[in-house]
Amino acid sequence: MFYYVYLDPDVVSEAVEAKDRHAVPLLVKVLDGFTQNCASVDQYDGRIGKECKAHLVNYQLEYRGKLMSQLARLSNNSKKCLEYPATDNPNPVDNIVAATKHCDVVLVSASNKEAVEDRLTKTNKVFTLLTYPQSPIEEERHRSMEGTRIKGGAETAESFFDRHFANLALNAEELQIVDRYIGSAGNPENYAFTLNKMFEWLNDRYSDREKPIKIKIHTTNPKRATKQTYKEKIPVAAYQGIEVQCIFYEEKESLPHDRFLLSDLFCISVSPGLDFLLSDALPESHYLHQWKGKNNEMFLYPCSRDQAAVAIDRFKSDNSEEEISFIDWVESE
Numbered sequence: 001m002f003y004y005v006y007l008d009p010d011v012v013s014e015a016v017e018a019k020d021r022h023a024v025p026l027l028v029k030v031l032d033g034f035t036q037n038c039a040s041v042d043q044y045d046g047r048i049g050k051e052c053k054a055h056l057v058n059y060q061l062e063y064r065g066k067l068m069s070q071l072a073r074l075s076n077n078s079k080k081c082l083e084y085p086a087t088d089n090p091n092p093v094d095n096i097v098a099a100t101k102h103c104d105v106v107l108v109s110a111s112n113k114e115a116v117e118d119r120l121t122k123t124n125k126v127f128t129l130l131t132y133p134q135s136p137i138e139e140e141r142h143r144s145m146e147g148t149r150i151k152g153g154a155e156t157a158e159s160f161f162d163r164h165f166a167n168l169a170l171n172a173e174e175l176q177i178v179d180r181y182i183g184s185a186g187n188p189e190n191y192a193f194t195l196n197k198m199f200e201w202l203n204d205r206y207s208d209r210e211k212p213i214k215i216k217i218h219t220t221n222p223k224r225a226t227k228q229t230y231k232e233k234i235p236v237a238a239y240q241g242i243e244v245q246c247i248f249y250e251e252k253e254s255l256p257h258d259r260f261l262l263s264d265l266f267c268i269s270v271s272p273g274l275d276f277l278l279s280d281a282l283p284e285s286h287y288l289h290q291w292k293g294k295n296n297e298m299f300l301y302p303c304s305r306d307q308a309a310v311a312i313d314r315f316k317s318d319n320s321e322e323e324i325s326f327i328d329w330v331e332s333e
Helices: 009-017 023-037 047-054 064-076 092-100 110-119 136-144 157-164 189-206 224-233 305-319 326-331
Strands: 003-007 038-040 105-107 148-151 174-178 213-220 242-249 260-262 267-271 297-302
Touching: 003 009, 003 023, 003 047, 003 092, 009 023, 009 047, 009 110, 023 038, 023 064, 023 136, 038 064, 047 064, 092 105, 092 110, 157 189, 189 213, 189 224, 189 242, 224 326, 242 326, 260 305, 267 305
Parallel strands: 003 038, 003 105, 174 213, 213 242
Antiparallel strands: 148 297, 174 260, 260 267, 267 297
């Protein structure tokens, strides 16, 4: 649903210098897709993004403004980059090879393709501007923008999170969970079960980070009985790789109806909500929630991270209490 991409600056150079008049419109089309649900990989100083834009400075192209805007969205904002250390050797092939371990897509120039493939004998991530539009991963990326409908069935929670949430959390300093029903659910068992499985997964997958991932839960102020369930079912103190904070709202109408997960880079709408794992399923196969007779399905949809962040800030400033750590909350009277 979300993807990390590396854009070889020579791709831009080749497109603007090409005699084929279709080269630049094709680059615009590819970058349009990247800006929808991708983040770029760059060096710590943003050098790659700057080099891409530098190739456009001296060209008076019909699409120049559009390309500059697209490249800015991909690389100007450092929070949109999964960065890696700059190398002393300016050889572009070294940068490309270093980027592949972080990326889902590596878009290289035709002039660099052979050298890259000589260094990377077993990879299906490397494409040129001509080969990428017909690739399976572009088809997958494009299709994911329409949302992903998932049928309930035998699948471990870990497998589910790996398939759908890995790139959402990758490189995130903070994750925000917005679901007004976490606090007001009549039966919080499935919420507690789903959240705990997510916290376990995040802790196991990202426990080697220098700093723990900060998780903020936005929901209504739970009743005492609900708090007791979360205290018993979610042993947050045991998870060293995450820090969980709660932001409570007095009325459920204070929060949007949509439930979503928001990271530094991406945002995903989760329907029916953060109770999609059944607490009474078999331990080895946690089935998706049976939601109001809708064929035992859930729906994931990529949405605007910026719009979601603005909505959270608005609701938080107008209607919320102060943040409190999850541990302090469950231990309070």
